[in-house]
Amino acid sequence: MADRDASITAADPAQAGTAPAKPVRALGTPLASVISVVVTLLGLLVLAWTILFITKGRFLKHTFEGIASAQSGRTVKVAGDFQLYFAPFNVKFLAERITVSNPDWAGGGNFFAAAKVDSRISTWSLVTHKYRFNWLGLQDGRIDLQWDKAGRRNTWTFKSGDEGGDPFELPSVRRGIVQGTQLRYLDPRMRIEAAIRVHTVEARETRVENSIRFDGIGTARGARFTLAGALLSPNETVSGGANKLQLRAEGVRTSVDITGTLPGATEIEGADLRMDLRGRNLADIFLVFGIAVPDTRRYRLTSALTKRGDEWRFTGVKGRFGDSDLGGRFTVAMKQPRLLLTADLATRTLDIIDAAPFIGYNPDKIEAQGGAGTIERVGGAPRILPDAPLRIEALKNFDARVKWNVARVRANRLPMSNIELGLTLDNRLLKLSPLNFSIARGTINSDITINARRQPVFTDYDIRLSPTPMGVLLAGFGVEESGTSGTVKARVKITGLGNSVRDSLANSNGRIAIILPKGSFWTRNIQLSEIDVGTFVQKMFEKKLKEPVQINCGLLGFTVRNGIAAADPILIDTSKNVMLGRGGFSFKNETLDLAFRADSKKFSLFAGQSPVGIGGYFSQPSIDVITPELLARAGVGLGLAVVASPIAAVVAFVDVGDAKSAACGPVLAGATAKAQRDSKGQPRDDVGKGTTAKSEDGKRSKGERKEQRKKFLGIF
Numbered sequence: 181m182a183d184r185d186a187s188i189t190a191a192d193p194a195q196a197g198t199a200p201a202k203p204v205r206a207l208g209t210p211l212a213s214v215i216s217v218v219v220t221l222l223g224l225l226v227l228a229w230t231i232l233f234i235t236k237g238r239f240l241k242h243t244f245e246g247i248a249s250a251q252s253g254r255t256v257k258v259a260g261d262f263q264l265y266f267a268p269f270n271v272k273f274l275a276e277r278i279t280v281s282n283p284d285w286a287g288g289g290n291f292f293a294a295a296k297v298d299s300r301i302s303t304w305s306l307v308t309h310k311y312r313f314n315w316l317g318l319q320d321g322r323i324d325l326q327w328d329k330a331g332r333r334n335t336w337t338f339k340s341g342d343e344g345g346d347p348f349e350l351p352s353v354r355r356g357i358v359q360g361t362q363l364r365y366l367d368p369r370m371r372i373e374a375a376i377r378v379h380t381v382e383a384r385e386t387r388v389e390n391s392i393r394f395d396g397i398g399t400a401r402g403a404r405f406t407l408a409g410a411l412l413s414p415n416e417t418v419s420g421g422a423n424k425l426q427l428r429a430e431g432v433r434t435s436v437d438i439t440g441t442l443p444g445a446t447e448i449e450g451a452d453l454r455m456d457l458r459g460r461n462l463a464d465i466f467l468v469f470g471i472a473v474p475d476t477r478r479y480r481l482t483s484a485l486t487k488r489g490d491e492w493r494f495t496g497v498k499g500r501f502g503d504s505d506l507g508g509r510f511t512v513a514m515k516q517p518r519l520l521l522t523a524d525l526a527t528r529t530l531d532i533i534d535a536a537p538f539i540g541y542n543p544d545k546i547e548a549q550g551g552a553g554t555i556e557r558v559g560g561a562p563r564i565l566p567d568a569p570l571r572i573e574a575l576k577n578f579d580a581r582v583k584w585n586v587a588r589v590r591a592n593r594l595p596m597s598n599i600e601l602g603l604t605l606d607n608r609l610l611k612l613s614p615l616n617f618s619i620a621r622g623t624i625n626s627d628i629t630i631n632a633r634r635q636p637v638f639t640d641y642d643i644r645l646s647p648t649p650m651g652v653l654l655a656g657f658g659v660e661e662s663g664t665s666g667t668v669k670a671r672v673k674i675t676g677l678g679n680s681v682r683d684s685l686a687n688s689n690g691r692i693a694i695i696l697p698k699g700s701f702w703t704r705n706i707q708l709s710e711i712d713v714g715t716f717v718q719k720m721f722e723k724k725l726k727e728p729v730q731i732n733c734g735l736l737g738f739t740v741r742n743g744i745a746a747a748d749p750i751l752i753d754t755s756k757n758v759m760l761g762r763g764g765f766s767f768k769n770e771t772l773d774l775a776f777r778a779d780s781k782k783f784s785l786f787a788g789q790s791p792v793g794i795g796g797y798f799s800q801p802s803i804d805v806i807t808p809e810l811l812a813r814a815g816v817g818l819g820l821a822v823v824a825s826p827i828a829a830v831v832a833f834v835d836v837g838d839a840k841s842a843a844c845g846p847v848l849a850g851a852t853a854k855a856q857r858d859s860k861g862q863p864r865d866d867v868g869k870g871t872t873a874k875s876e877d878g879k880r881s882k883g884e885r886k887e888q889r890k891k892f893l894g895i896f
Contacts, residue, residue: 232265295320316356374398405431434459472574475537477502502534540566564799622648666699693850696734733844748870779839
């Protein structure tokens with residue numbers, strides 16, 4: 181056992197001295213592994229390329245449909261031939277009778293459909309997601325662009341879930357041809373529908389043979405329109421550059437040209453555009469978008485146009501409507517639940533005829549007839565109050581905040597200037613506050629609220645005239661203002677029900693007060709009104725026509741009940757006379773029926789003691805100076821002259837001068853007849869009760885007028 185172990189031990193040194201042979205290994209095994217993998221992958225790619233090239237990738241049709249449907253959230257189908265392969269390096273994609281469905285809310289149909297799509301896609305662009313078509317052939321394409329009713333979703337924004345997603349963007353196209361392509365655009369909220377045809381387009385070697393032109397037809401709120409345009413820089417379009425747009429649309433008596441650049445062929449956001457808008461009535465184009473603005477005469481406006489978020493911005497507005505100018509800016513924001521219109525406008529000169537349509541007069545009649553176009557005939561009687569109904573349905577579609585300043589009004593008789601208008605509309609509650617303007621060195625301040633939330637519409641009028649020089653005011657009507665220092669102030673505070681100005685006033689209630697503070701008036705101005713024949717004749721022969729008559733105080737007050745305004749009271753106290761008035765006027769049929777009489781405070785031989793009658797209509801008033809009462813008095817005088825002597829005839833025209841001076845406190849306060857007092861503090865019994873006899877239509881009969889004048893004048 182020991183020997184055996186020893187021999188073994190002895191043999192070990194020899195064996196240890198001889199190096200054992202190493203096993204043979206492949207050179208660079210890790211690299212070989214990599215090479216092996218690469219070769220395998222290349223082999224697989226070549227195999228895949230070969231299989232795809234031989235089969236044209238037709239077997240991938242259902243796989244493509246599944247992946248495309250999952251990624252887009254739409255159903256993608258290819259009903260005809262399908263090819264997807266490398267040819268040799270670009271991806272060849274061909275699909276016949278391809279469709280991409282609309283989202284469910286769009287009511288079915290397809291967002292995209294084409295008889296044939298034939299393309300070569302840059303393989304590298306698929307990696308970078310900046311898709312580029314080296315070739316695109318599109319035949320009989322149909323694209324359906326829709327908004328939902330709320331204006332929150334559209335068919336060209338693809339979503340895999342309820343939220344998220346990006347709008348579809350056109351890829352760049354280096355070469356291609358587009359034939360028979362049509363687009364449909366539908367916006368239920370704006371009630372706009374359009375069908376647009378893209379003319380045949382050819383692109384070769386990054387150059388497009390001509391401009392990309394399109395045309396179409398459509399309707400906007402039931403009104404038909406046409407459009408035509410072009411992208412004038414298609415070679416920049418295919419390379420992703422700026423797009424020069426030219427567009428013209430015509431409809432609803434309006435033409436608009438839009439030129440400028442788009443950031444992308446299908447992008448409006450941030451566009452730099454210029455608009456030239458013209459037509460017969462600016463309200464036409466706004467009504468297409470559900471916005472009610474006042475009617476205008478023929479107009480032309482230019483402005484810059486861009487889109488930012490949910491806002492369409494019109495800046496640098498310049499133009500004219502009728503014979504007036506307009507400038508400023510406005511914005512239409514697509515807010516919820518209503519559009520929001522904001523505007524800051526300015527006018528240097530506003531022609532009074534151009535302002536007439538703002539309150540409801542027909543702009544076509546105004547343009548053809550001038551001021552006469554404000555008058556209509558109703559049952560043979562002239563009417564001047566506007567009867568255009570408020571566009572209540574349109575007021576439901578938008579809110580508004582508008583400022584408008586007018587420096588000067590071009591008018592023959594009314595020296596108006598410095599108009600300041602603030603308009604707010606909030607869910608059919610329209611406020612014109614302030615509505616101020618200067619007139620004859622005075623100021624009219626107004627606050628008018630039109631509540632269209634109620635039916636019929638409820639309107640609250642509060643109109644105030646600050647103390648205004650009467651001479652300047654009368655000068656506008658051709659009366660010399662020299663010698664007149666008197667002023668006038670007034671207030672109209674009434675409410676009415678009705679969907680037009682005429683209806684509202686015809687059903688109005690409230691008070692109207694015109695106050696004359698202390699001041700002097702030119703003799704001719706005041707004496708012709710008083711009809712104190714004796715005083716007027718004396719001054720005429722004494723050549724004192726410009727001697728002032730002193731007004732102590734005066735009030736022309738009216739109480740309005742159901743559209744009928746009754747004198748309450750008419751009382752003017754001068755240094756020599758007290759003028760009284762009775763009667764009234766009607767907003768219902770626009771008739772006037774007033775009688776004025778001046779009682780002398782001093783003895784006068786030739787006091788006619790006859791009223792001045794004012795009758796007729798608002799648009800055609802009549803003045804009756806030589807009244808039956810004066811003729812009756814003249815007849816009495818003639819009888820006395822025959823019976824007695826010519827001197828006795830004068831007795832018929834004698835005024836003993838017993839008129840009661842007025843207490844000016846209640847007059848200057850605009851108080852009603854009931855509150856009026858004479859200078860001794862006693863209630864007046866000669867100013868009526870603030871009522872007027874009338875028939876149902878607001879116009880008194882001849883018998884009623886005669887009876888009232890008898891009571892008023894105490895005639896024979």
